[in-house]
Amino acid sequence: MYTLSLYEVKSGLLSKKFSSVEITKCFLERIEKYKNLNAFITVCPEQALESAKQSDQKIANGMAGEMEGIPLAIKDLYMTKGIRTTSGSKMLENFIAPYESTVTQKLLNAGSVFLGKTNMDEFAMGSANITSYFGKVVNPWSKDKPLVPGGSSGGSAAAVAGHLCVAATGSDTGGSIRQPAAFSGIVGIKPTYGRCSRYGMIALASSFDQAGPMTKTVRDAAIFLKVIAGYDEKDSTSVNEPVPDYESFVGKSINGMRIGIPKEFHMDGISDEVERSWQKGIDILKDAGAEIVDISLPYSKYSMAVYYIIQPAEASANLARFDGVRYGFRAEGAKSLDEMYEMTREQGFGDEVKRRILIGTYVLSAGYYDAYYSQALKVQKLIRQDLASAFEKVDAILTPTTPHSAFAFGEEPTDPVTMYLNDVLTVTANIAGLPGMSIPICLDKLGRPLGLQLLGPRFQEGRLFQIGEVIEKNANFPSLKEIN
Ligand code: GLN
Numbered sequence: 388m389y390t391l392s393l394y395e396v397k398s399g400l401l402s403k404k405f406s407s408v409e410i411t412k413c414f415l416e417r418i419e420k421y422k423n424l425n426a427f428i429t430v431c432p433e434q435a436l437e438s439a440k441q442s443d444q445k446i447a448n449g450m451a452g453e454m455e456g457i458p459l460a461i462k463d464l465y466m467t468k469g470i471r472t473t474s475g476s477k478m479l480e481n482f483i484a485p486y487e488s489t490v491t492q493k494l495l496n497a498g499s500v501f502l503g504k505t506n507m508d509e510f511a512m513g514s515a516n517i518t519s520y521f522g523k524v525v526n527p528w529s530k531d532k533p534l535v536p537g538g539s540s541g542g543s544a545a546a547v548a549g550h551l552c553v554a555a556t557g558s559d560t561g562g563s564i565r566q567p568a569a570f571s572g573i574v575g576i577k578p579t580y581g582r583c584s585r586y587g588m589i590a591l592a593s594s595f596d597q598a599g600p601m602t603k604t605v606r607d608a609a610i611f612l613k614v615i616a617g618y619d620e621k622d623s624t625s626v627n628e629p630v631p632d633y634e635s636f637v638g639k640s641i642n643g644m645r646i647g648i649p650k651e652f653h654m655d656g657i658s659d660e661v662e663r664s665w666q667k668g669i670d671i672l673k674d675a676g677a678e679i680v681d682i683s684l685p686y687s688k689y690s691m692a693v694y695y696i697i698q699p700a701e702a703s704a705n706l707a708r709f710d711g712v713r714y715g716f717r718a719e720g721a722k723s724l725d726e727m728y729e730m731t732r733e734q735g736f737g738d739e740v741k742r743r744i745l746i747g748t749y750v751l752s753a754g755y756y757d758a759y760y761s762q763a764l765k766v767q768k769l770i771r772q773d774l775a776s777a778f779e780k781v782d783a784i785l786t787p788t789t790p791h792s793a794f795a796f797g798e799e800p801t802d803p804v805t806m807y808l809n810d811v812l813t814v815t816a817n818i819a820g821l822p823g824m825s826i827p828i829c830l831d832k833l834g835r836p837l838g839l840q841l842l843g844p845r846f847q848e849g850r851l852f853q854i855g856e857v858i859e860k861n862a863n864f865p866s867l868k869e870i871n
Contacts, residue, residue: 388405388409388413389410389413389414389417390550391553392602392607393457393554393606393607393610393611394606394607394610396410396457396553397454397455400442400446400451400455400457401446401451401455406439406443407439407440407442407446407455407456407457407458407500408439408440408443410439410553411435411436411439411456411458411500411502412436414458414502414551415430415432415435417549417551418430418502418503418546418551421549421551421870424524424525424527424545424546424549424870425506425521425524425525426505426506426524426542426546426549426551427460427502427503427504427505427542427546427551428471428473428475428503428505428506428507428521429463429470429471429503429504430502430503431502431503431504434470435500435502435503438495438500438501439456439500442455442456442500451498452496452499453497453610454497454498454499454610454611454614455498455499456499456500457498457499457553458499458500458502458552458553459494459501459553459554459555459556460501460504460542460543460547460552460555460556461491461494461501461503461504461505461555462504462505462540462542462543462555462556462557462558463475463504463506463542464507464511464558464588465488465491465556465558465588466484466487466488466491466587466588467484467487467488467501467504468484468485469483469484470483470484470504471504472504472589473520474507474509474510474589475507475508475509475510475511475519475521475539476715476735476736476737476740477716477736478709478714478716478735478736479589479709479714479715480715480716481715482715484587486587488584488587488588489583489584489587489619489621489622490556490583490584490587490588490598490615493614493615494556494614497614499614502551502552505542505546505555506521506522506542506545507519507538507540507543508539508563509736509737509739509740510589510591510702510706511540511591512702512739512743513538513539513739513806514537514539514562514563514806514807514810515536515538515541515794516536516537516538516539516541516567517538517799518538518737518738518740519542520737524541524542525545526544526545526548526570526571526793527545527549527571527867527870528548528571528834528835529795530834532795533795533796534793534794534795534835535570535794535799536567536570536571537566537567537568537569537789537809538563538566538567539558539560539563539567540555540557540558540559540563540564543555543556543557543567543601544557544567544568544570544573544575545571547601547602547603548572548573548867550867553602553603553607554602554603554607554608554611555600555602556598556599556600556601556615557598557599557600557601558588558591558596558597559575559577559596559597559599559813560591560592560595560596560698560817561592561595561694561698561813561814561817562788562809562813562814562817564576564577564599564601564825565577565788565813565823565824565825566788566789566809566810567601568601568788568825568827569827569836569837569838570789570792570793570835570836570838571793571836572827572830572838572864572866572867573601574602574603574604574605574608574824574825574827574859575599575601575608575824575825576599576608576612576822576825576848576851577816577824578597578598578599578612578822579597579821579822579845579847579848580594580595580817580820581624581625582597582612582616582625582626582628582846582848583598583617584598584618584621584622585597585598585622585624585625586619586621586625590701591698591702591705592698592699592701592702592705593701594624594697594701595694595697595698595817597817600612600615603866604859605637605824605852605856606634606852606856608852608855609633609637609849610633612848613633616630616848626846628846631848631849633848633849635849636849636850636853636856637853637856638856639853640675641672641675641676641853641854641857642675642677643676643677643678644672644678644782644783644854645677645678645780645781645782646672646677646678646781646782646783646784646785646854647680647681647682647777647780647783647784647785648669648679648680648681648682648784648785648786649682649683649684649687649786650681650682650683651684651685651688652684652786652787652812654688654790654811656790656791656808656811657787657791658791658792658831660791660792660831660832660837661787661789661791661792661837664787664828664829664831664837664839665785665786665787667829667862668785668828669785671857671858671861671862672785672857675857677854680780682777682780682781684770684773684774684777684815685773686766686770686772687770687773687815689766689769690770690811690814690818691807691808691810691814692763692766693763693766693767693770693814694810694814694817695807696760696763697760697763697764697818698743699744699746699747699750700747700751702743702744702747703746703751704747704751706736706740706744709731709732709735710728710732711727711728711731711732715735716734718730718731718733718734718735742803770815770818771818774815774819774842778843778844782843783841783842783843783851784841785839785840785841786812786839786840786842787812787837787838788812788813788838788840789812789837789838790808790809790811792831792833792835792836792837813840815842816842820845821842821843821844822842822843822845822846822848822851823840823841823842823851824840824841824848824851824855825838825839825840826838826839826841826858826859826862827864828862828864830864830865836864839858841854841855
């Protein structure tokens with residue numbers, strides 16, 4: 388039962404093959420059994436069973452919502468009223484959310500069941516889930532040595548891949564849905580900036596952050612996104628565009644579609660196996676009748692530099708609110724107000740968060756603002772123009788999601804810049820505000836998952852589902868049957 392897709396669970400529940408209480412219990416048992424993965428920060432068994440019971444009632448009464456009775460996991464940066472919400476930080480270790488985020492409210496309105504809150508890199512900063520105050524997350528694909536699940540939505544990725552839930556929410560500022568999806572052999576989509584409301588998501592970089600689904604299949608992601616997308620007056624950057632029936636794109640032919648292959652993405656540091664997996668994707672799309680077009684995105688080589696200026700700049704501003712006065716942790720023993728701020732921030736934040744605050748305040752400081760921050764905004768425009776002109780020639784772009792597969796603990800890069808390069812292929816979508824999706828393509832020699840990334844024009848998520856499903860159907864990616 389636990390390996391079923393969201394689509395299959397939905398029809399199993401509606402045809403009363405099993406109940407929501409049964410499947411919820413099954414996942415709660417698995418969460419307990421595979422506690423060593425450390426995928427969850429908080430598990431909510433009583434709440435989950437109570438809402439599963441209500442769902443079974445609604446199904447019996449013919450009142451089922453779009454995702455009625457489906458057990459989900461929620462990344463721990465979504466405010467979930469009355470439930471601890473930590474963003475992976477000591478700063479919010481005992482913080483109980485006072486209200487519900489729009490995305491999770493929409494999921495609740497659709498009838499879904501929340502199993503708990505998933506582990507993540509502290510304040511969503513990271514690519515390996517090793518910066519969480521609540522400890523590392525283990526990738527369920529690990530065999531001889533424990534592998535990282537990717538980050539920052541590593542707990543959600545591990546929970547979906549390890550069948551500890553049907554699907555999960557993630558969030559993506561620079562790759563945090565797509566990169567862990569690729570490392571963990573699942574599907575993850577970062578929608579167009581503005582597609583989903585950011586209300587009630589603890590912010591990393593507000594102009595890049597987007598909510599999105601992490602699922603077992605492309606169809607599941609389409610069903611899930613339809614529920615969480617849409618305009619919200621509580622988020623001024625959410626866009627008032629109708630939400631299409633994404634599921635109707637799944638299964639449509641891609642004959643005649645033009646797929647762009649950007650030459651700049653064949654970059655140093657991309658492993659040969661990743662190059663081969665990219666070719667596999669190209670062959671699949673060609674065989675399905677798509678036309679492959681070589682394109683160039685000349686400014687994309689500056690994406691990492693732009694990202695690591697704008698993102699820390701916004702993060703340093705967003706994190707200013709954690710000062711020991713308003714939320715969460717407050718250090719003891721300070722002799723003055725200033726000392727209380729300093730001690731709280733020194734003790735409450737981990738090293739990576741402090742590094743980003745330092746970078747952010749530096750690039751925003753009076754003497755360096757023009758040299759870094761305003762320069763980065765100009766290059767951001769050029770990157771956007773690159774993509775806009777590419778999408779005059781092609782319908783979508785295909786690239787690998789990550790430069791390599793998941794690495795083992797202890798083998799992770801020791802310098803931060805090499806770690807940052809995990810997102811070299813994903814950040815462009817955030818900088819340009821475009822939708823991007825990762826789909827599993829194959830396992831490498833070591834048996835570790837690899838993913839391919841599809842990028843599309845603004846609000847063309849439907850097209851990504853259409854093309855993504857063709858890749859999924861032909862890739863024959865093995866689903867993980869059991870955890871070692
Ligand atoms: N790994 C990237 C970072 O650390 C992306 C984070 C994210 O998307 N939340 O900033």
